[in-house]
Amino acid sequence: MKKKLFPKVAIVSCNPMRADISNGLLMRSLFSSWPKDRLTQIYFPVGASYPPEFDVCVDYRRISSFGTVERLQENLATIEEKKSSLHEQEVSKSRTRHKLLVALKQQKQLFQWSKCLQEIWYGHSWIGRTLRQQLKDCKPDIVYALIGNYSLAKNTLLACRHLRIPLFMHVTDDYVSSLYRSMPFGKTIAAASESWFSQCIDYSCGRAGISPSMAEEYEAKYLKPWDTFTTGTSPDSYDPSPRPSDGIVRFIYAGNLGLERWRQLRALAAALNELAAQSSRQLSLDIYSSAEQINAYRKDLEVSPIVKLRGWCPSEELPRVFQDADVLVHVESFDEDVTALTRLSLSTKLYQYMMAGRCLLGFGPEHLASMKLIQQTTAGVVVSTNQVTSIAEAIRENCLEDKIRLKCGLHGRAWAKRWGDIHQERERFRQALVNALKIDRSLEIKQSTLRMTPFNKDHSIAWRSRAS
Numbered sequence: 001m002k003k004k005l006f007p008k009v010a011i012v013s014c015n016p017m018r019a020d021i022s023n024g025l026l027m028r029s030l031f032s033s034w035p036k037d038r039l040t041q042i043y044f045p046v047g048a049s050y051p052p053e054f055d056v057c058v059d060y061r062r063i064s065s066f067g068t069v070e071r072l073q074e075n076l077a078t079i080e081e082k083k084s085s086l087h088e089q090e091v092s093k094s095r096t097r098h099k100l101l102v103a104l105k106q107q108k109q110l111f112q113w114s115k116c117l118q119e120i121w122y123g124h125s126w127i128g129r130t131l132r133q134q135l136k137d138c139k140p141d142i143v144y145a146l147i148g149n150y151s152l153a154k155n156t157l158l159a160c161r162h163l164r165i166p167l168f169m170h171v172t173d174d175y176v177s178s179l180y181r182s183m184p185f186g187k188t189i190a191a192a193s194e195s196w197f198s199q200c201i202d203y204s205c206g207r208a209g210i211s212p213s214m215a216e217e218y219e220a221k222y223l224k225p226w227d228t229f230t231t232g233t234s235p236d237s238y239d240p241s242p243r244p245s246d247g248i249v250r251f252i253y254a255g256n257l258g259l260e261r262w263r264q265l266r267a268l269a270a271a272l273n274e275l276a277a278q279s280s281r282q283l284s285l286d287i288y289s290s291a292e293q294i295n296a297y298r299k300d301l302e303v304s305p306i307v308k309l310r311g312w313c314p315s316e317e318l319p320r321v322f323q324d325a326d327v328l329v330h331v332e333s334f335d336e337d338v339t340a341l342t343r344l345s346l347s348t349k350l351y352q353y354m355m356a357g358r359c360l361l362g363f364g365p366e367h368l369a370s371m372k373l374i375q376q377t378t379a380g381v382v383v384s385t386n387q388v389t390s391i392a393e394a395i396r397e398n399c400l401e402d403k404i405r406l407k408c409g410l411h412g413r414a415w416a417k418r419w420g421d422i423h424q425e426r427e428r429f430r431q432a433l434v435n436a437l438k439i440d441r442s443l444e445i446k447q448s449t450l451r452m453t454p455f456n457k458d459h460s461i462a463w464r465s466r467a468s
Contacts, residue, residue, distance in 0.1 A: 007038070008039075008140050010042060010134075010144070011039065011040070011042070011043075011145075012146070012152070013043050014046045014146070014148075014149075016041060016051070016053075017052055017057060019315040021050065022172075026146075026231045029422055030425070031056055040059040040138040041060050042061045042062075044122065044127070046118070051072065059071075063134070067129075069134060113184055115183060116184045119149065123150055128154070128159065131156070136163055142166045142168055143156065147169045148173050149175055150197075153196040154192075157200045166204075170210075171208070174341065175341065178341050201222045201224055206436030206439070207227065208229045208432070210344075210345060211230065214344035214369060217344060232351070232421060234421070235421060238413075239323050240358075241357070248284055249399070250327070251284065252285075252325035252328055253287050254289070254318060254328075255289065255330075264334075264363050268329065268361075268391065271392040272285055272395070274389070275396060276306060285307050286308045287301060287308070290312045291311055322353065326399075327358065327361050327405065330349065331363045331364055332363070332364030332371065334365055334386060343365075343367065344369050345369060346370055346373065350373060350374075354377070358408075358409050359398075359409050360412060361380055361383070364384065366384040379408055379409075379411050380412065381395075383395075
């Protein structure tokens with residue numbers, strides 16, 4: 001496809017494009033077909049800062065907490081030997097930071113204070129001016145921003161508005177105000193976050209949520225059109241045929257243990273243990289997560305011989321892991337503070353689970369977007385109770401019979417092929433950015449017309465014409 005069909009994009013986010021970070025994987029999924037010289041990513045690392053991957057984009061600009069800019073393509077992409085050496089150093093440093101971050105999250109009050117100070121600093125220091133200068137330097141046709149928190153929404157909007165660059169905003173988590181519920185000065189920061197988020201919506205010429213539930217709710221709330229884009233998956237990467245029977249019904253979970261997910265996995269392990277004791281079926285629960293999180297929650301999760309803690313699995317190996325499953329598990333916490341964060345989110349793993357053609361077990365509140373998707377697609381069963389006996393009974397009725405699992409797997413794969421095929425999603429996303437630019441230019445013409453009108457003394461009228 002000709003390069004002129006791809007707008008020159010500056011990606012603004014907290015994380016770089018990496019296959020082992022959920023938002024990093026999302027961006028890789030959307031931009032992998034883009035010409036590399038038409039992409040720049042500017043990112044603000046929060047906590048652990050893993051180095052980016054250069055197979056999709058080669059121009060990375062990392063803005064530190066002090067507002068300094070590091071051009072990573074100069075350090076990591078120019079000289080192959082230097083690239084390898086520095087990459088290992090960066091990964092080592094990032095793992096250390098990640099361990100500290102996991103430990104800090106377990107000290108909830110200290111963690112909330114650190115997040116509060118971080119938001120205030122990022123939102124009121126010179127970091128916003130640094131972003132503006134970087135956008136001015138790379139001269140994009142459009143900015144694609146993963147908007148979620150207060151400081152990123154504010155800095156991105158001010159930079160785009162000052163430079164008159166069109167904005168396409170993408171939201172993956174409903175953090176606008178829910179992120180600040182337990183934070184010091186939470187109400188004040190939440191109000192500011194909501195204000196800047198609303199202004200971003202008004203300014204942007206394209207908007208997308210991560211799930212249909214998010215897009216529908218935001219469209220009703222903010223009275224602007226919203227699309228949906230999530231992490232795409234290749235059907236050819238997954239073998240949907242049932243695995244050879246070995247007498248064991250194998251449950252597999254792959255993902256983050258944070259946001260209280262480890263508690264749900266512990267309850268699930270207890271239910272499987274009870275079910276195994278009551279029946280002649282052999283059951284197992286394999287958990288794949290980062291080494292840091294496995295170590296942090298090891299004592300809580302090793303409650304039964306049924307549980308196997310497997311450590312981290314690279315994304316390219318997930319199809320093989322999922323092929324070895326009978327049931328793929330997705331869990332979300334019942335805690336109110338956590339559900340406020342996750343209710344509209346969609347795990348990057350769900351479409352991968354579905355494409356694998358396996359029965360899904362959703363364990364969490366049924367009103368969450370991820371649980372709704374499992375139910376609406378009939379790709380599996382959702383259990384919305386913490387009672388071990390009830391969990392065991394639901395699994396007995398829906399997950400132990402081969403025919404039921406096969407039927408659910410077929411439904412899930414059909415849905416994923418229709419709505420999550422990575423090639424179709426990339427083209428639809430490219431067209432969405434092209435259309436957003438057309439909308440922006442159309443509004444710019446209207447705005448120029450208003451400016452030439454002698455009766456237009458109130459310049460805010462021209463601005464509102466762009467925001468409508």
